[in-house]
Amino acid sequence: MKDGTELSKLGEFGLIDRIARQISNRSEVVLGIGDDAAAFTPSPGRLSLITTDMLVEGIHFDLSFCDPLSLGRKALSVNLSDIAAMGGEPRYFLLSLAIPPTMTLDFVDSCINGMLQQAEQFGVQLIGGDTCSSPGPFILTLTVLGEQAPGMIVRRSGALPGDKICVTGTVGDSALGLQLLKQGEKRGSLSARHLDPVPRVLEGRALAEAGIPSSMIDLSDGLLADLGHILDLSAVGARIAAETLPLSEQFRHHFPTVTEEALSLALAGGEDYELLFTVPPEKIPDVFSLLNTLGTPVTVIGTITEERTVTVIGPHGTEISLSRKGYDHFSPRDGQ
């Protein structure tokens, strides 16, 4: 089973059958895997939400320190995170795989198992996809469908001056975890934050259904870059207090004093998959009470301003000038 030829013996349709046998269709799914397209009944009166993310070996993940089970889980999680950021309920997903000939069937099986584990946990069903060989990297494209009532979805464009800026969980862990992974450290909660992030699906949906956030986004490109998307689309600015940034115990253990590098990881490091959202000040108590019932930490890190600039206030009240730049796939300066 450790042999890459297993996959060629099994064949494309064998692999599809193997995946399909693990799925049980919900009643709303009229046709799942195995026809030209999948067919399902959308819930009456609800909007359909759809998002897609491509994960490319050598760009988004490194097989030298990434186990297949986590990779499968993460591939789904990053898409679930996008539905969470809309305040939506994820329902179905499609999976496309381009598999290099050297990859073992064991690896592919583990990756799919991880994905199906995560799918079960978040109540989403695999209903279709595509498989082919790859002449180069291993590539996964996932498309997740969700839904929500029309008035409940939360956009990036609704932030207003005076709104408070909130973030769930802690920031910078994933970027620091990736640094440690590159240095050979395979275990620990920081690297786990990078390899197997938990999408804030329950939190996003609960906040949206309570009508709390004026805007919301998930942290994939880095806090300042993702906040930047909200600011651009809402035509506002922001003031962030650096000392309020939620840093994990493990992060603080690594950086006993918040150095410039630490601040840079927290503000510009990507892939935390936390939710960043803005809230009218009077609703802040609702944010804490709601997220408290879910057991999810939340922190107010700043305020939306009318002036369209971003200011980060440093530990001693000094204004720090920081690039809003996060990960840009076509920038030659960037690298994971």
Next chain:
Amino acid sequence: MKDGTELSKLGEFGLIDRIARQISNRSEVVLGIGDDAAAFTPSPGRLSLITTDMLVEGIHFDLSFCDPLSLGRKALSVNLSDIAAMGGEPRYFLLSLAIPPTMTLDFVDSCINGMLQQAEQFGVQLIGGDTCSSPGPFILTLTVLGEQAPGMIVRRSGALPGDKICVTGTVGDSALGLQLLKQGEKRGSLSARHLDPVPRVLEGRALAEAGIPSSMIDLSDGLLADLGHILDLSAVGARIAAETLPLSEQFRHHFPTVTEEALSLALAGGEDYELLFTVPPEKIPDVFSLLNTLGTPVTVIGTITEERTVTVIGPHGTEISLSRKGYDHFSPRDGQ
């Protein structure tokens, strides 16, 4: 503009903005490109259809003989063809691109222009996607959403013994066109059939809405392989008359006598993107009258049998034993 660095100057979000500016949202689209997910209002009482296909450079296309405009058109067409095979109406699509650093902005622009041309022609709107860099091949993953009334969709599983087997247009042209392209012939209708296939969207939908086909599939892996999917899911067999196979004038010009090679291209060559469907014999006149109004040729090529075998009857009434095998992505014997 011929410089690959144009793309890195433009950046990931620049490219997304550039694409988004070319799109005008339909009223059903609540959120198009630019948020965490797209949101749209599904048509009340209709099923949602969804399909995805990944196109990988070096596997599905060869940039040495594939122009970017046609590539963009084809990437959408092959997905539209899957919605056509369900009898659905395509509505929206998502586009994910992994772009090698050596690729020019001109190339990417042309590819997207081709896709948007085809989208306009078939009434589908781009509502989201993902872009990233690729360390290897150029990769496109498209996801197309469609819809249809619950009773109207046509599955692969409905063929019954006695049903006639029909195919639109002609078969084998794309596979022959690919052979000619590999030999350096760049023009001509055969290579065009490979590079820029026309999805049978109108035909599939019209047949489905008239309640004619008992089963339907599009020809992507090859006639016998795709017929095989219908036979497997319908638990039936088929008899095909080789001399009835619809061959184009150009194909017959290349093969003045139908050699074994010609037959193999017609029966096992992939990517014709014609519709193969089964019909109760009494509805055959309806097939001809309906497709005639659309100006689309259609041919009866055989009959569904109770016995679960596939027999191809040769030109002299002899039974030909032929492999049902089409393109399998993981088979080491296959190559494009």
